[in-house]
Amino acid sequence: MSSSNLQSPIPEPPVMPAEVTIQRSTSFRDDALRRFKKNPTAIFGLVIVILFLLLAIFGRQLTPFDPFAQNIRNAHQAPGGEHLLGTDFFGRDVLSRIIYGARISLFVGVSVVTIQAAIGVVVGLVAGYYGGKIEAVMMRLVDAFIAFPGIILAMAIMAVRGQGIENVIFALSFAGWPTFARLVRSEVISLKEREYVQAARGLGFHDAKIMFKHILPNCLATIIVYATMGIANPIIAEAGLSFLGLGATSEQATWGFQMSLERQYMRTAWWGVTFPGLAVMIVVLGFNLLGDGLRDVLDPRMKE
Amino acid sequence: MNPDGEMMKTDQQSRTDQQTNDPTPKATGETIMKVSHLKKYYPIKGGVLSRVVGHVKAVDDVSFDIKEGETLGLVGESGCGKTTTGKTIMRLVSHTDGEVLFRGKNIFALSKSEMKAYRKEVQIIFQDPYGSLNPRQTVGDMLTEIITYHQLASGEGVQQRIRQLMEMVGLSDYHIGRYPHEFSGGQRQRIGIARALCLNPRMIICDEPVSALDVSIQSQILNLLKDLQAELGLTYLFIAHDLSVVKHISDRVGVMYLGRLAELSETDRLFENPLHPYTQALLSAIPVADPDHTAVKAVLKGDVPSPSNPPKGCVFHTRCPQCMPICSQEIPVMTEPEPNHYVACHLYPAEQQHRGKPEENQH
Numbered sequence: 001m002s003s004s005n006l007q008s009p010i011p012e013p014p015v016m017p018a019e020v021t022i023q024r025s026t027s028f029r030d031d032a033l034r035r036f037k038k039n040p041t042a043i044f045g046l047v048i049v050i051l052f053l054l055l056a057i058f059g060r061q062l063t064p065f066d067p068f069a070q071n072i073r074n075a076h077q078a079p080g081g082e083h084l085l086g087t088d089f090f091g092r093d094v095l096s097r098i099i100y101g102a103r104i105s106l107f108v109g110v111s112v113v114t115i116q117a118a119i120g121v122v123v124g125l126v127a128g129y130y131g132g133k134i135e136a137v138m139m140r141l142v143d144a145f146i147a148f149p150g151i152i153l154a155m156a157i158m159a160v161r162g163q164g165i166e167n168v169i170f171a172l173s174f175a176g177w178p179t180f181a182r183l184v185r186s187e188v189i190s191l192k193e194r195e196y197v198q199a200a201r202g203l204g205f206h207d208a209k210i211m212f213k214h215i216l217p218n219c220l221a222t223i224i225v226y227a228t229m230g231i232a233n234p235i236i237a238e239a240g241l242s243f244l245g246l247g248a249t250s251e252q253a254t255w256g257f258q259m260s261l262e263r264q265y266m267r268t269a270w271w272g273v274t275f276p277g278l279a280v281m282i283v284v285l286g287f288n289l290l291g292d293g294l295r296d297v298l299d300p301r302m303k304e
Numbered sequence: 305m306n307p308d309g310e311m312m313k314t315d316q317q318s319r320t321d322q323q324t325n326d327p328t329p330k331a332t333g334e335t336i337m338k339v340s341h342l343k344k345y346y347p348i349k350g351g352v353l354s355r356v357v358g359h360v361k362a363v364d365d366v367s368f369d370i371k372e373g374e375t376l377g378l379v380g381e382s383g384c385g386k387t388t389t390g391k392t393i394m395r396l397v398s399h400t401d402g403e404v405l406f407r408g409k410n411i412f413a414l415s416k417s418e419m420k421a422y423r424k425e426v427q428i429i430f431q432d433p434y435g436s437l438n439p440r441q442t443v444g445d446m447l448t449e450i451i452t453y454h455q456l457a458s459g460e461g462v463q464q465r466i467r468q469l470m471e472m473v474g475l476s477d478y479h480i481g482r483y484p485h486e487f488s489g490g491q492r493q494r495i496g497i498a499r500a501l502c503l504n505p506r507m508i509i510c511d512e513p514v515s516a517l518d519v520s521i522q523s524q525i526l527n528l529l530k531d532l533q534a535e536l537g538l539t540y541l542f543i544a545h546d547l548s549v550v551k552h553i554s555d556r557v558g559v560m561y562l563g564r565l566a567e568l569s570e571t572d573r574l575f576e577n578p579l580h581p582y583t584q585a586l587l588s589a590i591p592v593a594d595p596d597h598t599a600v601k602a603v604l605k606g607d608v609p610s611p612s613n614p615p616k617g618c619v620f621h622t623r624c625p626q627c628m629p630i631c632s633q634e635i636p637v638m639t640e641p642e643p644n645h646y647v648a649c650h651l652y653p654a655e656q657q658h659r660g661k662p663e664e665n666q667h
Contacts, residue, residue, distance in 0.1 A: 194435050194436075195430040195431075195432055195435045195436035196435065196436050196437050196438040198391075198396050198428075198430070199428065199430065199436055199496075199499060200438075201396055202394050202396060202423065202427060202428050203423060203427075203450055203453075203454075203499075203502075203503065204419070204420050204423030204424070204453075204454070205453060209453070213449070214438055217438075217440040218438070218439065218440060
């Protein structure tokens with residue numbers, strides 16, 4: 001640091017060579033990545049998630065049997081043998097159906113959370129930033145949504161709109177965005193009092209720029225963490241809706257749908273319902289571990 | 305004490321001496337900003353329907369003017385409204401009443417384009433060097449954003465301007481690509497200053513710019529601010545609670561107490577001859593670096609009253625050692641017992657304006 005303008009009559013101590021004070025310039029991202037690598041549970045979660053993502057993407061190529069091919073003579077074969085995880089009532093290969101179902105389950109999870117986040121972030125940003133009447137109106141709406149149990153609201157929407165995965169996505173997004181709005185709003189309220197946001201206002205930047213350039217990047221960590229952990233919810237909810245017969249149609253073969261079909265044979269053929277259930281559990285566990293790890297890494301308050 | 309510490313102390317002592325003797329050739333005398341009867345009340349909401357049940361009078365009827373090229377210091381205890389005054393002038397918080405004229409124009413009635421122009425003219429430096437920089441932006445990103453947003457330069461000119469700003473605040477080119485967390489407090493404050501200078505403002509509101517810094521860094525930043533003022537002819541509204549800092553940098557000083565301006569005068573005059581009992585108490589509280597010095601302290605009793613329920617009459621009367629019956633009845637008006645020395649105190653009634661030192665002052 002320059003100290004030449006001090007005009008001190010006493011000789012200054014020798015200035016340290018500049019190189020000593022230079023740190024390697026690491027961005028926040030590099031820093032986060034380094035800490036992520038030191039977090040074994042997060043890595044474990046990531047591995048699970050990537051594994052299922054690969055299943056979802058290359059599912060068609062990986063299925064040992066056609067997930068829709070029925071063979072009544074083969075019905076309810078026990079696991080092991082030709083069919084690794086057994087067959088269901090129609091003689092379809094359970095493993096193939098799980099692999100095929102991964103695509104739909106993950107698609108539902110990711111798209112629902114994306115839509116929820118997109119709506120919630122905008123509502124939360126606007127409500128938190130402007131405050132006053134705008135906030136009051138928006139947040140009362142959010143409260144009204146949250147007052148409904150999410151799954152009941154989703155069931156009501158499904159009952160109106162009928163079965164089908166698009167309707168599941170719509171219903172779950174519609175029921176879930178208010179939580180995001182609340183989360184973002186509370187974050188924005190604390191961030192907008194920060195001096196760098198005030199400085200941005202002082203510099204004359206327009207509101208959208210301040211909201212999206214200065215506030216949003218600083219609550220992104222919270223959003224990412226919540227979204228990652230949140231992906232598990234629609235997967236469970238979809239399974240639940242399909243189990244109740246309000247979700248996927250028979251062509252869509254999701255895990256929940258499979259479980260609802262096979263639940264009546266649970267005593268005689270436990271594999272038909274157990275393995276899809278395990279798939280749900282493992283994927284949810286993966287996203288939760290990943291989300292937990294991301295929170296440790298991204299949340300500045302968790303920094304050591 | 306170790307020899308190093310001793311050396312630093314003498315160093316600082318001699319520096320302060322040098323600077324107080326240093327005549328300050330500033331202030332062209334033209335008024336750049338005129339604050340009149342500025343008020344900022346924060347509503348207190350209570351009850352089921354969150355009705356307004358009272359007000360915190362953060363700034364209550366404050367008037368002063370700032371001359372082009374000068375440094376006006378604003379001192380007071382924490383919570384006296386000095387920062388709110390600065391932020392209201394910056395239009396970061398809305399005002400309740402009163403007006404602020406900047407070059408003759410009321411800043412609370414500016415159109416959108418006029419407001420943008422005002423933003424270019426008046427900038428702010430914040431107290432907290434840790435909170436005042438966006439942690440997700442490098443210094444270069446931050447300055448580029450400002451320059452391009454206000455179309456101050458384009459292409460090569462942007463980098464050139466950034467390098468120029470870095471040099472002005474005493475940072476090097478290799479700092480440009482760094483994130484705020486990689487800097488020390490003093491360096492961050494320099495970045496904050498670079499941000500304020502980026503728009504080439506005429507006036508900067510310094511909101512306790514050195515309070516959060518190490519004492520040895522404080523003087524560096526203060527000297528940087530002084531150098532920049534000399535170089536660029538800047539006007540400062542310097543908000544601080546540290547009297548020695550204010551004395552060092554200000555041409556004139558205003559003393560605030562509980563949202564009101566108690567006294568306003570040229571720095572030397574105020575420090576040599578404080579008129580308001582509050583200023584007298586405040587000045588006597590400055591520690592003197594002399595073990596043999598026996599201070600005759602005018603110690604104030606009690607706490608600062610709540611700004612949501614300030615005392616009637618003069619807000620200081622509950623703690624004033626020279627309280628008179630009138631003090632709890634009437635709010636004192638600003639009078640000018642000496643030329644350019646304003647004080648809001650019943651000890652100096654309006655009839656005695658400009659008659660030199662009033663007798664009440666001889667205590």
